[in-house]
Amino acid sequence: MIHAEKAHYPIVLMCRVLRIARSSYYAWAAGEQAREARCRQDQALVHEITVIHLASRGTYGVPRVHAELRRQGQAVNRKRVERLMREHGIAGHSRRTGRRSLTRADRTAAPAPDLIGRDFTAPAPGLRVAGDITYVPTTEGWLYLVKLPLIVDTWRLGP
Incomplete structure (x- = not known):
């Protein structure tokens, strides 16, 4: 809001009314280019992640995609890969879909009697x-x- 209204009102006054430190506003304004650069880097990284994910026929998840990026020489944090994959709906295939029992229960069988009555x-x-x-x-x-x-x-x- 301060950035949009700075042509109409002094920055000092708006910061005082909103109870924001002037240095915080100027720090935010100075970081705008860095945020845009980070966004462009994220888009390029999402493209690389998508290429790796499609090359694995949709099976690679975060750990394998991260390992492949490291093998290609890109120094990227696993948490960043995880965040970008989550934001763009890219997910690996997991064989573990749920708990499996070792036996199949007989639904028609009577329950075992309680011989000791608890x-x-x-x-x-x-x-x-x-x-x-x-x-x-x-x-x-x-x-x-x-x-x-x-x-x-x-x-x-x-x-």
Whole structure:
């Protein structure tokens, strides 16, 4: 607003009314050319990102596009690549579309009965035993974590 109205009103007066430091206005005005240059650089970088993305048949995301730009000799920050790709709707293809279970649930099966009635107290150790299994994804595949025992007395293990 100050820049648009400086022909009609003194800059000092407008800055005082808007409670803005005069130095802030002059710093903003001096940075206008730098902002325009940055915008032109961003447009050129978006073109390069688009070329790399299309060459990868739309599969490359931010990390690979950034690595390819670095290989081409462009010193560019990963966050800048991420911002430009987000602003222009450029996204890589991800194989991980959601969580997958290791088994397919039988929708028609009856749920397992609660044999201990949610009562986990036991009169003596080893009389009620229950367990839990957890699947943990790792780089080498699924890791199965079994937690035993939870002491409960309704079930007996073995003869």
